[in-house]
Amino acid sequence: xxxxxxxxxxxxxxxxxxxxxxxxxxxxxxxxxxxxxxxxxxxxxxxxxxxxxxxxxxxxxxxxxxxxxxxxxxxxxxxxxxxxxxxxxxxxxxxxxxxxxxxxxxxxxxxxxxxxxxxxxxxxxxxxxxxxxxxxxxxxxxxxxxxxxxxxxxxxxxxxxxxxxxxxxxxxxxxxxxxxxxxxxxxxxxxxxxxxxxxxxxxxxxxxxxxxxxxxxxxxxxxxxxxxxxxxxxxxxxxxxxxxxxxxxxxxxxxxxxxxxxxxxxxxxxxxxxxxxxxxxxxxxxxxxxxxxxxxxxxxxxxxxxxxxxxxxxxxxxxxxxxxxxxxxxxxxxxxxxxxxxxxxxxxxxxxxxxxxxxxxxxxxxxxxxxxxxx
Amino acid sequence: xxxxxxxxxxxxxxxxxxxxxxxxxxxxxxxxxxxxxxxxxxxxxxxxxxxxxxxxxxxxxxxxxxxxxxxxxxxxxxxxxxxxxxxxxxxxxxxxxxxxxxxxxxxxxxxxxxxxxxxxxxxxxxxxxxxxxxxxxxxxxxxxxxxxxxxxxxxxxxxxxxxxxxxxxxxxxxxxxxxxxxxxxxxxxxxxxxxxxxxxxxxxxxxxxxxxxxxxxxxxxxxxxxxxxxxxxxxxxxxxxxxxxxxxxxxxxxxxxxxxxxxxxxxxxxxxxxxxxxxxxxxxxxxxxxxxxxxxxxxxxxxxxxxxxxxxxxxxxxxxxxxxxxxxxxxxxxxxxxxxxxxxxxxxxxxxxxxxxxxxxxxxxxxxxxxxxxxxxxxxxxxxxxxxxxxxxxxxxxxxxxxxxxxxxxxxxxxxxxxxxxxxxxxxxxxxxxxxxxxxxxxxxxxxxxxxxxxxxxxxxxxxxxxxxxxxxxxxxxxxxxxxxxxxxxxxxxxxxxxxxxxxxxxxxxxxxxxxxxxxxxxxxxxxxxxxxxxxxxxxxxxxxxxxxxxxxxxxxxxxxxxxxxxxxxxxxxxxxxxxxxxxxxxxxxxxxxxxxxxxxxxxxxx
Numbered sequence: 001x002x003x004x005x006x007x008x009x010x011x012x013x014x015x016x017x018x019x020x021x022x023x024x025x026x027x028x029x030x031x032x033x034x035x036x037x038x039x040x041x042x043x044x045x046x047x048x049x050x051x052x053x054x055x056x057x058x059x060x061x062x063x064x065x066x067x068x069x070x071x072x073x074x075x076x077x078x079x080x081x082x083x084x085x086x087x088x089x090x091x092x093x094x095x096x097x098x099x100x101x102x103x104x105x106x107x108x109x110x111x112x113x114x115x116x117x118x119x120x121x122x123x124x125x126x127x128x129x130x131x132x133x134x135x136x137x138x139x140x141x142x143x144x145x146x147x148x149x150x151x152x153x154x155x156x157x158x159x160x161x162x163x164x165x166x167x168x169x170x171x172x173x174x175x176x177x178x179x180x181x182x183x184x185x186x187x188x189x190x191x192x193x194x195x196x197x198x199x200x201x202x203x204x205x206x207x208x209x210x211x212x213x214x215x216x217x218x219x220x221x222x223x224x225x226x227x228x229x230x231x232x233x234x235x236x237x238x239x240x241x242x243x244x245x246x247x248x249x250x251x252x253x254x255x256x257x258x259x260x261x262x263x264x265x266x267x268x269x270x271x272x273x274x275x276x277x278x279x280x281x282x283x284x285x286x287x288x289x290x291x292x293x294x295x296x297x298x299x300x301x302x303x304x305x306x307x308x309x310x311x312x313x314x315x316x317x318x319x320x321x322x323x324x325x326x327x328x329x330x331x332x333x334x335x336x337x338x339x340x341x342x343x344x345x346x347x348x349x350x351x352x353x354x355x356x357x358x359x360x361x362x363x364x365x366x367x368x369x370x371x372x373x374x375x
Numbered sequence: 376x377x378x379x380x381x382x383x384x385x386x387x388x389x390x391x392x393x394x395x396x397x398x399x400x401x402x403x404x405x406x407x408x409x410x411x412x413x414x415x416x417x418x419x420x421x422x423x424x425x426x427x428x429x430x431x432x433x434x435x436x437x438x439x440x441x442x443x444x445x446x447x448x449x450x451x452x453x454x455x456x457x458x459x460x461x462x463x464x465x466x467x468x469x470x471x472x473x474x475x476x477x478x479x480x481x482x483x484x485x486x487x488x489x490x491x492x493x494x495x496x497x498x499x500x501x502x503x504x505x506x507x508x509x510x511x512x513x514x515x516x517x518x519x520x521x522x523x524x525x526x527x528x529x530x531x532x533x534x535x536x537x538x539x540x541x542x543x544x545x546x547x548x549x550x551x552x553x554x555x556x557x558x559x560x561x562x563x564x565x566x567x568x569x570x571x572x573x574x575x576x577x578x579x580x581x582x583x584x585x586x587x588x589x590x591x592x593x594x595x596x597x598x599x600x601x602x603x604x605x606x607x608x609x610x611x612x613x614x615x616x617x618x619x620x621x622x623x624x625x626x627x628x629x630x631x632x633x634x635x636x637x638x639x640x641x642x643x644x645x646x647x648x649x650x651x652x653x654x655x656x657x658x659x660x661x662x663x664x665x666x667x668x669x670x671x672x673x674x675x676x677x678x679x680x681x682x683x684x685x686x687x688x689x690x691x692x693x694x695x696x697x698x699x700x701x702x703x704x705x706x707x708x709x710x711x712x713x714x715x716x717x718x719x720x721x722x723x724x725x726x727x728x729x730x731x732x733x734x735x736x737x738x739x740x741x742x743x744x745x746x747x748x749x750x751x752x753x754x755x756x757x758x759x760x761x762x763x764x765x766x767x768x769x770x771x772x773x774x775x776x777x778x779x780x781x782x783x784x785x786x787x788x789x790x791x792x793x794x795x796x797x798x799x800x801x802x803x804x805x806x807x808x809x810x811x812x813x814x815x816x817x818x819x820x821x822x823x824x825x826x827x828x829x830x831x832x833x834x835x836x837x838x839x840x841x842x843x844x845x846x847x848x849x850x851x852x853x854x855x856x857x858x859x860x861x862x863x864x865x866x867x868x869x870x871x872x873x874x875x876x877x878x879x880x881x882x883x884x885x886x887x888x889x890x891x892x893x894x895x896x897x898x899x900x901x902x903x904x905x906x907x908x909x910x911x912x913x914x915x916x917x918x919x920x921x922x923x924x925x926x927x928x929x930x931x932x933x934x935x936x937x938x939x940x941x942x943x944x945x946x947x948x949x950x951x952x953x954x955x956x957x958x959x960x961x962x963x964x965x966x967x968x969x970x971x972x973x974x975x976x977x978x979x980x981x982x
Contacts (some may be wrong), residue, residue, distance in 0.1 A: 145938075
């Protein structure tokens with residue numbers, strides 16, 4: 001046998017810790033929210049806010065102040081200079097808020113001013129990106145929409161797969177799509193629309209007793225919001241790759257949650273006599289704990305490799321993934337499963353009904369085969 | 376083993392508590408052949424799955440049915456034994472290698488190339504450098520231009536029938552206004568309009584102050600729609616021509632009709648500004664008569680004669696442009712150009728562009744120059760007069776030239792865009808992303824380094840943690856990467872920097888499927904099963920979880936693909952391929968390897 005990081009037969013009472021974990025989650029959410037509110041909403045990169053960036057690489061390291069000073073007199077609108085990546089002050093990002101000025105002019109201005117102020121250290125403009133305000137706006141609403149559709153798709157899949165209620169799930173999707181369309185006609189902003197739809201999705205899950213879907217959706221939202229909050233707290237900017245990372249987190253966190261749910265479902269189908277739902281959930285989490293830790297570990301390791309060696313462009317992507325994998329792993333243990341407890345009766349009743357029906361069917365079949373044999 | 380295993384759960388005892396007896400081995404016993412009479416040990420048919428009210432459902436639900444089908448198919452395969460699975464696995468690996476070989480330099484130059492598929496993984500802009508552009512096409516302008524032209528057409532059609540139409544011009548709101556000089560011709564004129572201009576919706580005609588009849592006309596909505604989509608198509612064609620002539624290898628040019636945008640990816644381009652100039656220039660060429668009888672300074676006082684306008688005439692290099700007054704209506708436009716080429720004036724070493732007209736254009740040019748000998752003709756490109764030479768004599772032969780203060784490159788590019796055709800509607804640059812080749816190479820190096828560090832760490836860890844089984848997982852990991860790359864070559868997908876990140880990420884996540892299986896096998900071993908039984912049960916149980924959990928990540932990836940462009944799509948593609956590959960290797964291939972390793976009798980398991 002190989003190594004064991006997590007001892008066999010752990011029996012940690014995770015469910016009992018749910019009050020603490022809820023508090024921690026709430027605290028993290030509030031911090032994130034505070035960071036967002038104080039910062040006046042999320043800080044957008046040029047993908048979403050519009051503007052122009054130039055990535056400049058020097059031959060020898062330069063200080064941030066030197067670059068700032070060099071460009072101080074350039075007269076470019078809303079000029080911001082940031083260090084880029086961690087190559088020891090070689091790379092800088094110059095951001096200009098206006099898109100009125102042509103990229104070629106910005107390129108010339110930056111190159112000329114840098115050359116004038118820092119003459120014996122050649123600066124190469126490696127990357128120029130310019131996004132108009134209209135495109136930025138479109139991308140923003142597309143991004144929110146994409147997140148929402150991912151959540152909806154997942155809610156439907158889980159309801160269908162875990163509770164055998166494809167019809168209900170499909171109806172829910174249909175109703176939501178229709179509702180979104182109608183609200184869209186009224187002319188409500190995309191962001192509010194998606195917010196409304198998310199709330200409706202949760203309410204429907206609650207009302208229709210789509211227990212597992214509810215747990216999964218809550219834990220996904222939890223992960224995404226906390227990740228966004230922490231990311232905002234670090235003063236980072238949101239752009240397209242961050243959305244990609246968030247969507248990946250969404251998939252990853254769900255992956256984790258489903259493994260635990262799968263085990264709960266399986267255990268509910270086994271002998272549950274004398275066991276409470278709390279015990280079953282605890283057992284399931286403990287049984288999958290080793291896998292959860294291992295997979296998160298390897299994933300964190302490769303994400304860490306990306307973070308350290310991947311270079312500036314995917315640095316923030318890796319950072320979001322890193323935060324998200326941690327939060328996602330914890331949430332599948334501490335958030336998603338305890339939510340099933342809210343519906344304790346439903347979960348147990350479903351499982352019991354299923355078991356009874358199975359026995360019934362088996363009995364009927366035995367009967368049938370016996371009578372069939374006689375004929 | 377079943378892909379979607381549905382073990383009779385009443386027998387599945389290693390469930391809630393870890394005291395599984397031997398009966399935990401729940402899979403149907405293997406039979407020698409397909410001709411069996413007793414099917415009772417087969418997995419439960421999903422039609423009998425109870426619903427949440429406890430009733431046995433009459434109609435089987437879809438997933439359960441699919442799982443069951445997959446389960447039976449797998450069972451069937453199992454009966455066919457190892458050989459079959461081994462052959463399938465080897466075939467898949469061989470196919471993957473065949474698709475990967477063309478991309479390696481080893482094969483590029485050998486005769487083997489002929490026998491291999493023409494598949495290659497393209498590098499994205501962020502890796503090889505290049506430009507990504509989103510152009511907004513001003514289709515409203517195209518509609519306005521077309522309406523203006525329609526106005527001219529109405530006038531000339533009417534003239535053929537001796538009907539005088541005055542001052543056709545455009546009002547706000549895409550409305551065309553023109554005046555019928557003699558109201559008594561109304562019936563005749565209306566008939567002409569209805570017959571020759573069915574696309575116009577006529578407003579009610581009203582008496583004009585100077586005794587004529589004032590008409591207003593707008594476009595029918597369906598015609599307008601068609602016109603805008605035509606304009607977009609024409610812009611697309613013109614831009615494609617220009618790019619082709621500019622010589623970009625493998626450009627990607629698409630339209631987004633619903634928002635009137637065009638998205639271009641031009642890999643390998645170094646001079647961004649020049650490429651943008653070539654793509655974005657409207658290149659609307661007009662020849663206009665200069666009104667030297669009007670003083671340009673009158674324009675500032677608003678005293679220009681009707682039908683004239685002020686343009687800036689570009690001076691020689693280093694001098695300021697001067698104002699000239701020209702007739703608004705062009706003598707001729709660039710639509711008759713058959714060829715354009717850069718040339719060099721031998722007298723002053725000044726580059727210029729030589730134009731050739733087609734036969735119709737040549738005739739027209741001869742006529743307008745003949746009519747205006749001694750006057751000046753301004754050559755106007757996109758609203759700027761480049762030169763205004765005096766017409767010395769009638770110019771035949773269909774050749775003209777555009778001189779001005781061009782550099783050689785500018786003359787070349789101007790010739791190119793004139794040759795490729797002007798854009799029927801102006802475009803604006805909405806989004807521009809340029810990556811230099813140096814950054815691309817850096818990105819590749821960094822991505823590969825991250826992949827190596829992450830990959831090697833995971834491989835070492837797995838071997839250390841799971842022993843020989845860990846080595847099997849490592850083998851699967853290598854196969855995963857092979858399959859991802861082969862899949863990309865097969866689909867002609869583009870490798871981007873986030874795509875590399877996706878591969879790296881998959882390395883971490885692909886282990887998941889293996890870990891699930893291994894942990895399950897360990898559990899079953901602890902429950903007291905023999906290695907053979909533990910492997911069988913472990914795979915069967917873990918498969919359900921693997922399927923369920925991985926599908927959701929694929930959902931996220933699909934949404935991502937739908938939403939993203941360029942680099943992000945690359946990420947979605949590698950992520951999806953990675954998950955599919957890891958499901959295949961972890962569920963099918965690694966099970967095969969175990970069966971080969973264990974033999975029919977089983978042996979001690981290193982896990």
